[in-house]
Amino acid sequence: MSLPPGLRRTPMAWAAAVMLASLVVLALVGPLVWGASADRPDASAVLQGPSVGHPFGTDNLGRDVLARVLTATRPSLLLALAAVLLGAGAGILLGASTAVLGRRARRLTAGLINLLLAFPALLVAMFLAVVFGAGAAGAMLALAAAGVPGFARLTQTLAAGVAGTDHLAAARVLGLGRLRLLGRHVLPNIAEPLLLSTTTAAGTSLVALSGLSFLGLGVQPPGYDWGQLLNQGLDRVYAEPLPALAPGLAILYAALAFQLLGEVLAGNAARRGPAPRTPAPTPAPWGSPRPKAGGGPAEEGLVLQVEDLHVELPTPDGPIRPVHGVSLALRPGEIVGLVGESGSGKSLTALAIADLLPYGARVSRRTLRLLGADLAALAPKERDRHLATGLAMIFQNPASALNPALRVATQLTEAVRAHRGASRAQATAEAAEALRRVALPPAVLRSRPHQLSGGQRQRVMIASGLMVRPGLIIADEPTTALDVTVQREITRLLSEIRRDTSAAILFISHDVALVGEFCESILVMYAGTIVETLPADRLADGARHPYTRALVASVPDLTADRDRPLPTIDGAPPDPLTPAPGCPFEPRCPRRRGHCADHTPPLEDLAADHRVACWYPVPVAADPETVAAS
C-alpha cells in the first residue's frame, strides 16, 4: 500500500501503512493458506487449550482457532468496507442532493437527518439488523443504513461551507445549473474531508459489524467472522481465555490500523490548512541567558530604568531580534509616549519590561529597575509581587483582555487578594472605589465583560490596574480598538489618574498625533531601536530625525491642503530576518548619504531632553513640507 504523494512519512504514517497492508494481505491470502485447517474438524482435539499445534487452542469441533481468526479477516474486512461504502455513498448523495433542492425541501431533509442523528448509529444498526433479519447481508445493510444520516449531515455542512464561497457565487452568476454546480464545484471541493471521514468510518464500521456478529445479529454459523468467533470464544472464557482473546486481538488490530490511518490523514490535512505553530526551540524562562544582578548604576527617583534591552524571538525561519538596544527612563508622574509603526518593537519592549514575553523569547538587558528595585536581583516570588504591585498593564483590546467567564468583581479583586493579602470584603470595597475613579457605578462589579461596552471594558481594565496602586502604568495601544469619541475619554482618564496618583505612564501607540497631544515626552521607535526622544511640544516642528518628520507629516490636520495627496513614507521597514548594517531607516530616508548604509548612528544628545540617532539630523528651521515632498 503506497502513501499518497505529499503525505509526510512519519513513523505513525508508516505504522498505519504497514498495519493496513498486513490486513489486506491477510484478507487476500488468509482463506487460501489457512482456510482448509480452519474448517477441518478434529474429534480428537475438541476444546483444547493452547498448544504448539494450536497456539490459541481449538473450538468445539476441534478446529484451530488461530486459523479461523486469520481466515475470518476476509469476511470481516469485506463486510465492513461494503457497509461503509454503501452508507457513505447513499449519505453523500442524500446530503449533496439537499444542496440542489429548494429551500423548503432542504430544511425538511435537514430536520429529518437531525432527528435520526439523535440516536447512536450502533443502536440504529441493531434495530435494523433485527428488522432485516439476522445474517451477514442484513447486518451489512443495517450498518450501511445507520451510517447514512451521519454522512448526509457532514456533506450538507461541508457543501453549505462551499456554497458561501466566492467562486461558487461567480459560477452561479455565470448561470451554471444546480446539478453542474454540484458535480463541478461543490463535490470536488469537499472530497477530501469526505474521504477522511469515510476512512475513519471504515474502522468504526468494522467494529460495529463485529459487534453485531458478537450479538448474534451478523454472520451466522457455519459462516464466521471475528465478532462471531469472539462470541464463541467468550462462552468458554472461564476455562480458556485465549480462544476468546484471539478474535478480540484481531478486531483491535484492525480498529487501530484504521484509527491510525485516520489520524495520519487528519494530521496531514491540518498541516496543509492553517499555518504551523511557531516552534519554540529551547525553553527560556525569565531572561535567559540570565543577566547578572546589578547592571548599570541605579539612578535616584526613577520609576522605570531600562538600559540596553534586547529581545530575541524564534520564528520558523530563524531567530529575529525585534528589539535591540532600547533604553528608557520614567520619573514619577511622567507620561511618556512610545510611538512607532506596527512591528517596530514597541509592544515587545513593554512585554519585556513586564516579563510577559511569549514562550521561547530571550531577553537581555544591562539594567531593568522598577521603582528602584533591580528585577534580576529579586527571587522569583518577590519579583512577581514587585511586578504585580508596582506595574499595571493595560492592553489593546479590552474585549479579549478581560476573562469572559468571570465577573468584573473577581477580575478586579484577585490581584490585591493574592499580593496584598486583602480580605474579600476589603478588596471589593476597593474595587468599587476603583470603579468610581474610572466613572463606573459599583453595579458593574456584578457584570460579566460581555455585558459592557468597549469603552466600559477599557475603564474596567484601567480600574483593575489601579487596584494595586502601581507606580507605573504601561498602556499598550489602549485606545486602538475603541471608537474615536471613546479614545478621548480614555486618554483624559489616564491624565487624571496620573495627576491624582502620580503614577508614571508609558503610553504606547502608533498614533503620533494622539501621543503628541497627550504625553509630555516622546520616544520614537523604528525597527527595534529608539531613533529620537524629544519633548512633546517640540514634535510638531522641532523633530530632527527624518523618520519622525515623516511620521508627523503623514498626519492630516485641518490646515492640510486637501488637493494634494497625503504624504506617506515610501518603502517598508527592514526585514527583521535579514538585519543589514547601518541606519535602519537608510533605505527609506530622503536625506541618506553613502555613509548611512554602513554605520549605525548612535542616539546622541542634541539638547536637554532631545536625543536623536541620525548622522544628518533635519535642521530645526527646516520646513516639514520639504521633507515630505522629497
Added chain:
Amino acid sequence: MTRGPTVSVPRLPRHPWTVFLGRRILRLFLSLAVVLTASFAMIRLIPGDPVRAALGVDAAPDLVAARRHALGLDTPFLTQYRHYLGGLLHGDLGTSLTTGTPVAELVRTRLPATLEIAGLAFLVTLAVALPGGLLVAVRTRDGRRPRSELAFTVVTAGLAGVPDFVLAAGLTALLAVGLQLLPVAGAAGVESFVLPVLALSLAPAAVLLRIVRMEALRVLGEDYLRTARSKRLSPARRYLRHAAPNTATAALTVAGSLLPALVAGTVLVEKVFAWPGIGSAMAQSVVAQDYPVVQAMVLVLGTTVLLAGLLVDVLLAVLDPRSAIREM
C-alpha cells in the same frame, strides 16, 4: 457606548429560556415519535412470522394463532398502533414470548443496572478528561515538551480506537480469569462495577481528553490569560479559575455527543459481563427472537439516549447561556 457614569447592562432577549426549552422539548417529542413508531413497526416489519419464529417451526398452529391474537397482530394496523400507544401510557410494554412475563417488569428490574454503569462511565470520562486535558494542555502549550505531546497524541489515538466490547472481553480474560483480581461477571458489590465501567469509559475518555486539550490550548493563548499573567496570579488560579471555565462549554458539548454511543455500548459490554441490565436482556432476546422484549428494549434505550441528550443541553444552557441562544 459610555455616557458618563450611567451603565446600561444589556439583557438577553426577553424569554430566552421559554423559547429554548420550548424548541428543545418539541424536538424531544419529535424524536420520541420516531422511537415509538420504529419500535412499533419493528415487530411488523420482520420478514416471516416472528411468533412462529419464536415458538419454533413445529409449534402447534392454534398456539401460534393464540399468541398472535394476544399480541394483537391479527387486527388492522392503525388499531394495533393505537393499542400499542395506549398500552404504553398504562405502562404496558407487552409480554415476553419466551417467558410469558410482562416486559415492563423486566425493564423495571433491569434499567437501574444499565443506568448505573452508563452514568458511572460518563462521570469517569468527565473526571479523567476534564482535568487531564487541561493538565496536558498546560504542559505542552506553545510547543513545550514536543515529545510528550507526540506520545499523548499516539496513546490517545490508540485508546480511542479500542472497541468497548473487545476491551471488555480482554479485561475479562486477563484480569478476571487470568489474574483473578476482579469479578468476572454479574453485579455484586463495588468491585463488579470496575471492569464494565472501565470498558465503557476508556475510548470516550481518550476522545474527550484530546478535545479538552485542544480547547484548553486555544484558551491558554487568549489575551485574558496574558492579563492573568500580568497580575502574577499563581498557576493554579490561572489555569483553574481563568482557563478551565472557558473550556467547559466545548468540552461538555463534545461529552454530550459521546453519551448516546456510550449508552448503546452497554448492550455489548453487558453481554460480555453478563451484567443484569437492559443491554444483556436485549442481547438474550435477540438470540431467542423474543421480539416484544427487543422492541421494548429498543424503546427504552432510545428514550434513555434522548433524555440524556436533553439533560446535557439544559445543563449547557445553565452553564453558558450563550449556547442556548446559539441553539435557536
